[in-house]
Amino acid sequence: MKHFEVLGTGCKKCVNTAESIERVAQELGESVEVVKVTDPAKIMEYQVMSTPAVAMDGKVVHSGSIPEHDKIAGWMKS
Amino acid sequence: MLEIFTLLANWLTYDLIGLNPETKLGTSIHFFIEDTTKILFLLVVMIYVIALARASMNLERVRAYIQQKHRLVGYFFGSGFGAITPFCSCSSIPLFLGFTSAGIPLGITMAFLFTSPIINEVAVIMLWSLLGWEFTLAYVVIGMGVGIVGGMILDAVKGERWLKDFAAKAYQKAAVAAQDHESEVEVPEAAKLTMADRHKFAKEELKEIVGRIWKWVLIGVGLGAALHGFVPDGWFAENLGSGQWWSVPAAVLAGLPLYSNATGVIPVMESLILKGLPVGTTLAFCMSTVAASFPEFIMLKQVMTFRLLALIFVILLANFMVVGWVINTISPWLFSGF
Numbered sequence: 001m002k003h004f005e006v007l008g009t010g011c012k013k014c015v016n017t018a019e020s021i022e023r024v025a026q027e028l029g030e031s032v033e034v035v036k037v038t039d040p041a042k043i044m045e046y047q048v049m050s051t052p053a054v055a056m057d058g059k060v061v062h063s064g065s066i067p068e069h070d071k072i073a074g075w076m077k078s
Numbered sequence: 079m080l081e082i083f084t085l086l087a088n089w090l091t092y093d094l095i096g097l098n099p100e101t102k103l104g105t106s107i108h109f110f111i112e113d114t115t116k117i118l119f120l121l122v123v124m125i126y127v128i129a130l131a132r133a134s135m136n137l138e139r140v141r142a143y144i145q146q147k148h149r150l151v152g153y154f155f156g157s158g159f160g161a162i163t164p165f166c167s168c169s170s171i172p173l174f175l176g177f178t179s180a181g182i183p184l185g186i187t188m189a190f191l192f193t194s195p196i197i198n199e200v201a202v203i204m205l206w207s208l209l210g211w212e213f214t215l216a217y218v219v220i221g222m223g224v225g226i227v228g229g230m231i232l233d234a235v236k237g238e239r240w241l242k243d244f245a246a247k248a249y250q251k252a253a254v255a256a257q258d259h260e261s262e263v264e265v266p267e268a269a270k271l272t273m274a275d276r277h278k279f280a281k282e283e284l285k286e287i288v289g290r291i292w293k294w295v296l297i298g299v300g301l302g303a304a305l306h307g308f309v310p311d312g313w314f315a316e317n318l319g320s321g322q323w324w325s326v327p328a329a330v331l332a333g334l335p336l337y338s339n340a341t342g343v344i345p346v347m348e349s350l351i352l353k354g355l356p357v358g359t360t361l362a363f364c365m366s367t368v369a370a371s372f373p374e375f376i377m378l379k380q381v382m383t384f385r386l387l388a389l390i391f392v393i394l395l396a397n398f399m400v401v402g403w404v405i406n407t408i409s410p411w412l413f414s415g416f
Contacts, residue, residue: 007172008172009171009172009377009380040171040172040175040245040380040381041244043171043172043175044172044175044176044179044244044245044248047176047179048172048176049137049138049141049169049172049173049175049176049177050136050137050169050172050173051169051172053172064136064137065282
């Protein structure tokens with residue numbers, strides 16, 4: 001099971017990002033875990049400067065926007 | 079070319095709706111139609127064009143540029159990048175930590191964050207079309223000045239002492255590392271983008287920005303239009319126009335609880351100036367509304383102690399007042415048109 005962390009200090013885009021990932025996972029029948037990380041110290045550890053950002057299994061795969069459907073689907077398959 | 083919007087407003091207000099140009103309602107509606115159509119048109123065109131140009135820009139590259147510069151130049155670069163880099167205010171904390179943990183001095187990071195809400199392409203486009211290029215230039219210089227001077231003061235008093243612990247540690251670690259191998263920072267290469275990539279980015283930007291600010295434009299122009307039609311000409315000039323010294327701090331205090339972005343406040347500025355409020359007082363009010371906002375302070379509380387926040391608050395207010403007084407004193411020479 002893939003573990004996703006949505007990094008961001010809690011704006012609307014971060015919520016949308018988390019929802020997008022869950023929706024795509026459901027579409028593809030994948031089971032995933034999505035956690036929202038809002039702690040600034042944790043976000044700093046990931047060295048992310050533009051939020052929302054997404055980390056998959058502890059590695060940053062995206063930052064600065066709500067990821068597109070196809071990009072998310074790509075993560076599920078990887 | 080922009081007269082077309084005056085003509086459109088003439089036709090809509092006076093011919094189609096049939097209002098009398100002599101009435102308060104007539105002038106207000108005319109002002110509203112002319113400014114909203116003009117601003118929205120310019121915004122759509124300019125945001126798209128500018129986004130095409132900056133599609134390959136990102137914060138990592140900006141940070142590396144700033145890191146390479148000498149400290150004194152750093153303030154100018156910090157403030158300059160704050161003006162041209164697009165970023166959502168919800169990103170200010172990650173940005174702050176990203177800069178701090180790379181060893182960039184607090185003052186330079188804050189020069190970026192101070193300037194960012196005051197100057198952006200939307201504000202510049204609106205000012206230019208409503209108040210002309212001289213005023214726009216003065217606004218940009220003042221906006222950057224507030225950021226640069228604010229940042230320098232913060233460093234002069236060693237403000238980084240009052241960062242929250244985890245942020246202070248990250249900064250010290252990076253500062254020590256930087257001394258060991260100086261100027262080894264390399265600017266990451268810009269992503270190679272095709273015209274199609276740029277178009278896609280610009281389209282997204284356009285959708286995002288216009289979606290976020292159209293309400294502010296309507297509210298701002300609405301307020302401006304009401305002021306324009308219903309406050310008698312010369313009212314400000316009679317009551318505040320001789321630039322009484324206290325009118326500046328009063329304007330700063332009045333702007334504090336109001337929270338708007340630059341888009342909403344600029345049409346109001348236009349009306350205030352046309353009605354004879356001194357330019358410095360108007361600018362002080364505008365900066366206080368845009369740059370000192372409580373939501374921003376609450377966010378910064380996550381990385382700063384109360385003491386540092388209070389210090390930043392006082393520095394900003396003092397800067398706005400100085401701007402107001404100085405501009406009121408020199409504006410008779412600067413803006414002969416107003």
